[in-house]
Structures are given as C-alpha cells and as structure tokens.
Amino acid sequence: MSRSFTPSMARNIFYGGTVFFALLFLALTYQNEQVLPTRDNRANLTEKVAAGKKIWETRNCIGCHTLLGEGAYFAPELGNVYKRRGGDAGGTEFIKSWIQAQPGGTPGRRQMPQFNLSEKELDEIAAFLKYVSEINTSNWPPNIEG
Amino acid sequence: MQFQSQAVSRFYFTAAIGLFVAQILFGLVMGLQYVIGDFLFPAIPFNVARMVHTNALIVWLLMGFMGAAYYLVPEESETELYSPKLAIALFWIFLVAAALTVLGYLFVPYASLAEWTGNDLLATMGREFLEQPLPTKLGIVIVAIGFLFNITMTVLKGRKTAISTVLLLGLWGLAVFFLFSFYNPDNIARDKYYWWFVVHLWVEGVWELILAAILAFVLIKVTGVDREVIDKWLYVIITMALVSGIIGTGHHFYWIGSAEYWQWWGSVFSAMEPIPFFAMTVFAFNMVNRRRREHPNRAATLWALGTGVMAFLGAGVWGFLHTLAPVNYYTHGSQVTAAHGHMAFYGAYVMVVITMISYAMPLIRGRAANSSKAQVLEMWSFWLMTVAMVFITLFLTAAGILQVWLQRVSATPLPFMATQDQIGLFYWLREGAGVVFLVGLVIYIASFFYNGGEEKTAA
Numbered sequence: 315m316s317r318s319f320t321p322s323m324a325r326n327i328f329y330g331g332t333v334f335f336a337l338l339f340l341a342l343t344y345q346n347e348q349v350l351p352t353r354d355n356r357a358n359l360t361e362k363v364a365a366g367k368k369i370w371e372t373r374n375c376i377g378c379h380t381l382l383g384e385g386a387y388f389a390p391e392l393g394n395v396y397k398r399r400g401g402d403a404g405g406t407e408f409i410k411s412w413i414q415a416q417p418g419g420t421p422g423r424r425q426m427p428q429f430n431l432s433e434k435e436l437d438e439i440a441a442f443l444k445y446v447s448e449i450n451t452s453n454w455p456p457n458i459e460g
Numbered sequence: 461m462q463f464q465s466q467a468v469s470r471f472y473f474t475a476a477i478g479l480f481v482a483q484i485l486f487g488l489v490m491g492l493q494y495v496i497g498d499f500l501f502p503a504i505p506f507n508v509a510r511m512v513h514t515n516a517l518i519v520w521l522l523m524g525f526m527g528a529a530y531y532l533v534p535e536e537s538e539t540e541l542y543s544p545k546l547a548i549a550l551f552w553i554f555l556v557a558a559a560l561t562v563l564g565y566l567f568v569p570y571a572s573l574a575e576w577t578g579n580d581l582l583a584t585m586g587r588e589f590l591e592q593p594l595p596t597k598l599g600i601v602i603v604a605i606g607f608l609f610n611i612t613m614t615v616l617k618g619r620k621t622a623i624s625t626v627l628l629l630g631l632w633g634l635a636v637f638f639l640f641s642f643y644n645p646d647n648i649a650r651d652k653y654y655w656w657f658v659v660h661l662w663v664e665g666v667w668e669l670i671l672a673a674i675l676a677f678v679l680i681k682v683t684g685v686d687r688e689v690i691d692k693w694l695y696v697i698i699t700m701a702l703v704s705g706i707i708g709t710g711h712h713f714y715w716i717g718s719a720e721y722w723q724w725w726g727s728v729f730s731a732m733e734p735i736p737f738f739a740m741t742v743f744a745f746n747m748v749n750r751r752r753r754e755h756p757n758r759a760a761t762l763w764a765l766g767t768g769v770m771a772f773l774g775a776g777v778w779g780f781l782h783t784l785a786p787v788n789y790y791t792h793g794s795q796v797t798a799a800h801g802h803m804a805f806y807g808a809y810v811m812v813v814i815t816m817i818s819y820a821m822p823l824i825r826g827r828a829a830n831s832s833k834a835q836v837l838e839m840w841s842f843w844l845m846t847v848a849m850v851f852i853t854l855f856l857t858a859a860g861i862l863q864v865w866l867q868r869v870s871a872t873p874l875p876f877m878a879t880q881d882q883i884g885l886f887y888w889l890r891e892g893a894g895v896v897f898l899v900g901l902v903i904y905i906a907s908f909f910y911n912g913g914e915e916k917t918a919a
Contacts (some may be wrong), residue, residue, distance in 0.1 A: 315841075319692065321622060321688055321691040321692050322576065322690075323694065324514075324691070324694075324695035324696055324699070325622065325691075325693045325695050327695070328697075328698055328699040328702075331702065331703045332702045332703070332706075333698050335702065335703050335706045335707055336484070336702075336706055337708055338706075339706045339709065342707070342710075342721075342722075342725065343653075345719065345721075346653065346713075346718050346719045346722075349718070349719035350649060350653075350717070350718065350719075352651035353649065353717050353719070354647055354648075354650065354717045355649075355717075355720070356647060359646060359647060363646070364646040365653075367646060367648060369643075370577075370586065370759030371574075371583065371585055371587065372570065372571045372574040372579065372586055373571055373584075373586070374507045374508075374511070374586050374591060375572060375586075376507075376586065377505075377506065377507025377508070377510050377511060377588075377590060377591070378505075378506050378507045378510075380793040381648070382648075382652065382715055382716045382717070382793075383715055383716075383792040384573025384588060384652065384716065384793060385571045385796055386506070386507065386510055386586055386588070387506075387793065387794065387795055387797070387863070388493070388494065388506050388510075389506075390560065390876035390877070391793060391874075391876065393633055401806070402842055412837070415755045417464060417501070418709060419542055420498075421498060422497055422498060423497045423498060424493070424497030424498070424877070424880075425497060425498050425501040425502070425504070425505070427502060427505050431573070433827055435464075438815060444696060445648075449648070449649055449716075449717040451715045451716065452714065452715055452720055452723070454714070454715035454789060454792065455715075455792075455793075455868065456789060456790060456868045456869070457873050458515045458873075459866060459867050459868070459874065459875055459879075460867075460872045460876060
C-alpha cells in the first residue's frame with residue numbers, strides 16, 4: 315500500500331465506516347419493526363401459542379428440526395408442518411398424534427424422543443406450529459415438502 | 461515469552477484443545493446418526509450430541525480467544541498482565557461451568573434442566589447455539605466482564621497498539637452482543653431477528669476483528685515486517701469486514717417473517733463479505749513473502765497462511781455460494797448451509813486459534829519453536845485436518861445440492877426423509893472424512909508430547 319496512505323487514515327476510515335453502517339443497520343432495524351406487524355401473524359399470537367413456543371424451546375426441537383429454515387438439518391422443516399399435514403383439516407390432530415407415537419422404533423431409522431407431553435401441552439405445541447405456518451415468509455419454502 | 465504473566469494463556473489453550481476433542485467425537489456420533497438413525501438412541505439423541513458439538517466449539521473458541529488475548533496483550537502493551545490471579549480464577553470458573561453444562565446436556569432431560577436452572581424466570585434456552593441454561597449464560601457474562609476488565613486495565617497501563625485496540629474492540633463487541641441472548645420475545649419472528657444479533661454479529665462481525673488482530677500479531681512476530689505496514693492492512697481488512705458484514709446480517713432475514721427489502725440489502729452487502737477474507741489471504745502471503753527474518757517456528761507460519769486461505773474458501777466462497785436471495789430461496793436450511801458452516805468455522809476461527817497456540821505454546825514452554833520433528837508432526841496434522849475439512853465440505857455440498865433438487869426443485873418433490881435416504885452415500889463419505897479429521901487431531905495433540913532430538917533455542 316502506498317506511503318501517502320497512513321495507518322491513521324486507515325484507522326479513521328475504519329471508525330467512520332463502522333459507525334455509519336452500524337447506524338444504517340439500526341435505522342433498517344427500526345424500519346423492520348414497523349413492517350413486522352404486517353407479516354408476523356401477531357394477531358394470532360395467543361397465550362397458548364406463547365406456551366407452545368416454550369415447549370418448543372424446552373424440548374430442544376431446534377436440535378434436530380429446522381423452523382423457517384433455521385436449526386438442525388437432521389429432521390423435517392416444521393415451519394409449514396401444520397399445512398403439510400392437513401392444515402385446518404387435521405393438521406393439529408396429526409401433529410399431536412405424531413408426537414405421541416414417538417419414537418417410531420424402526421431399526422436403523424432416525425428416532426424422535428418421547429417427551430410425555432400432556433394433552434394441554436400437545437395443544438399448545440400444535441397451536442404454536444399453526445401460528446408459525448401463518449407467518450409471511452415471502453413464499454418460503456419453495457414447496458410443501460419444506 | 462517476554463512477560464511471566466503471559467503464561468496464564470497455557471491454561472486456556474490446554475482446555476481449548478480438550479474441548480476440541482470432545483467437539484470432534486460428538487461430531488462423529490452425529491455423522492453416524494445421519495446414516496444409522498438409531499445409533500446410541502435413546503442414550504444420546506441427535507439433538508443432545510449436537511448441543512455438545514456446537515457448544516463445545518463455541519466455548520473452546522472463546523477459551524482460545526481469551527488465551528490469545530492473555531498472551532498477546534501483555535506483549536503488545538509491554539507490561540505484565542493487570543491480574544494473572546484473576547485470569548486463572550476466571551479460567552476455572554469458565555471450565556467448571558462448561559463441564560457442568562455438558563454433563564447437564566448429557567445426563568438430564570433438557571426440559572428438566574430448563575426447569576431446575578430457572579428457565580421459568582427468564583426463558584432463554586432451546587434456541588440454536590444459545591441452549592445454555594441461565595446460570596451458564598450468566599457465568600459467561602461474569603467471566604467476560606472479569607476478562608475484559610483484566611485485559612482493558614493491562615492495555616490502559618501500557619503501550620497502545622493498533623493490534624491491541626482492534627482486539628479489545630472485538631472482545632468488547634463479543635460481550636455486548638452476547639447480551640441479546642437474554643432477549644427472547646414470544647413473537648418468533650422477532651425472536652429470530654434479534655437472535656442473529658448474537659450469532660451473525662459475532663461470526664461475521666466482531667469475531668473478524670479478533671481474528672484479524674491475532675493474525676496480524678502472529679505475522680509481525682514470524683515475519684518481522686514493519687508494524688506500520690501491518691497496521692494499515694489490519695484496519696483496511698476490518699473496515700471491509702464490518703462495512704459488508706453489518707448490513708450483511710440481512711442475508712439471514714429473507715425467510716423469517718422480516719421485511720422483504722432485506723433480500724436486496726442482504727444480497728448486495730453479503731456479496732461483499734468475501735472481500736475482507738480475500739484481503740486477509742493476500743495479506744498473509746504478502747507479509748510472509750516480505751519477511752525480514754526466518755522464524756524457526758515454521759508450523760505457526762503454515763497455520764497463519766492456512767487461516768487466510770481456508771477462511772476465504774469457507775467463509776468467503778462457500779458463503780457467497782448461497783447468500784444471494786434467489787439462490788438462498790432454494791438452499792436455505794439445507795446441507796449447503798451445513799457445508800458452509802463447517803468450513804467457515806474451521807477456516808476462520810479454529811485455524812486462527814491454532815495459529816496462536818502454535819506460535820505461543822513453544823514460547824510458554826521456554827523455546828522459540830518446537831523441534832523440527834515435532835513441527836513435522838504438527839504440519840502433518842495441519843494437512844490432515846485441513847484436507848479432511850475440505851472433503852467434509854465438498855461431500856456436504858454435494859448432499860445439499862442433491863437434497864435441494866430432490867426435495868425443492870424437482871417436478872415431483874420427495875418428502876424430507878425420502879430425500880435423506882437418497883443422499884446417504886454422501887453422509888457416509890463425510891463420516892469417513894470426519895475420521896481422517898480425528899486422526900489429524902490426534903497427531904496434532906501428539907506433536908505437543910513429541911520432543912525427539914529437541915533443539916532448544918533461547919526464547
């Protein structure tokens with residue numbers, strides 16, 4: 315690098331650039347907060363859904379599954395599982411009975427643990443997955459298989 | 461070693477390597493579970509193995525960064541560490557907390573662990589990479605505050621250099637952004653948005669400052685190039701890293717309920733994220749070519765050059781591969797992501813920590829460099845681990861492309877598990893490469909104990 319370009323110039327560009335783009339990021343984040351209510355399905359964010367999110371977290375579901383594409387890649391995407399498994403015509407029932415039937419026990423096949431959830435907890439996790447399936451994700455995933 | 465107190469980093473480096481071994485062993489367990497689904501079930505379900513795999517990685521990298529700081533800062537500041545005793549006390553706190561956390565993951569059902577550790581008071585658990593129980597998270601904060609106090613006081617009482625300033629900025633940023641791990645709103649779209657303030661602003665933000673500072677320090681030491689030249693490079697690299705990386709966070713916001721404009725912001729800025737990594741590669745090779753001395757520690761030089769190249773490939777090239785929104789629409793949450801994650805973490809952060817260990821450990825042990833035979837072993841481990849990681853990445857990329865095609869592009873898309881059955885071959889190959897990686901790691905550790913025909917040089 316040329317001699318006329320000194321370390322202190324480089325340092326000033328670093329601080330200036332970082333502050334500028336950090337502020338821009340904050341502005342975009344503020345703007346994002348304004349957009350979120352139109353996309354995040356918050357009208358349906360009931361206490362039951364919030365309780366379901368807690369079950370989702372305390373059973374570490376994200377340790378095997380993805381949710382809106384984030385998580386582990388060992389087991390199916392669950393952001394749209396409610397719709398994949400019947401939607402309003404049976405999605406909730408499918409999710410509940412699936413969780414209750416685990417582990418499948420087929421030798422050599424990936425196994426999901428049995429979490430011994432109560433009927434209330436099953437309703438809550440299903441409500442959470444229904445809620446997530448109605449978030450506007452810009453049409454992701456590309457198809458129902460997730 | 462110029463200052464006695466630099467020796468505290470030995471604790472951190474040793475524990476880091478120990479956790480590295482745990483990380484790899486659990487990685488192999490998971491790799492096998494990908495093809496033999498019920499392997500070790502229900503004793504160690506996949507999610508438990510994954511928590512150990514990723515959390516061990518995070519903790520050992522943090523240990524490595526701390527060890528690097530404890531070694532680097534006194535030397536840059538030309539003064540003893542503010543409090544070596546504090547550094548050692550914090551080490552034991554951190555190690556015990558990490559060990560208890562791992563034991564908790566392995567032996568307590570996660571829901572019970574959450575209940576016993578106060579997750580009902582403040583729910584922070586069960587989110588990817590932030591699975592740690594509340595006391596562990598608080599422990600991390602306490603250790604980080606004590607560590608930053610110690611390091612900052614050392615810098616303040618001594619010489620201030622560009623390297624120590626950049627390192628401090630990175631470490632403070634690391635601690636500050638970790639605080640977002642305590643924010644967990646019920647609204648999952650918002651939860652995911654701010655979750656990235658920890659994850660992305662760490663690995664594609666402030667950690668790059670730490671990486672660049674450590675690399676610059678080692679390059680000054682092994683090449684003897686003027687500090688002025690190195691400082692300029694350092695600032696230019698981290699400017700490009702943050703200018704591209706901060707707004708580049710947007711590449712995570714495409715499909716999680718956030719605003720659609722992120723598809724533009726995220727694509728444009730994250731497309732520039734490879735530039736600082738490319739600059740880092742040029743920097744490393746340029747400095748080594750212009751070296752003014754032949755440092756006897758050739759292994760450390762090899763790791764430093766390797767960091768540049770592999771960080772560029774893993775973080776830069778493999779990141780770019782799937783960062784543009786129209787591409788990411790298909791690859792998001794597939795094995796392509798896993799491929800990128802593996803080589804980026806190895807190439808950037810694992811390798812820079814090993815670079816520092818490789819440079820500093822011989823000095824801490826009272827010699828400028830290890831015997832040439834020990835260095836040859838270390839270089840073997842470099843090539844085995846690095847080539848194994850390249851193949852892990854290639855196999856996962858192949859698996860990912862096939863997965864995307866079969867499950868998301870094809871006119872007759874297959875369900876997830878049917879797709880997984882189709883790509884099993886690549887998972888087997890990845891597991892094989894993983895075993896080679898483990899062999900490399902064993903040789904790496906052996907190189908510390910190998911002192912055949914030791915040629916001691918004054919440190």
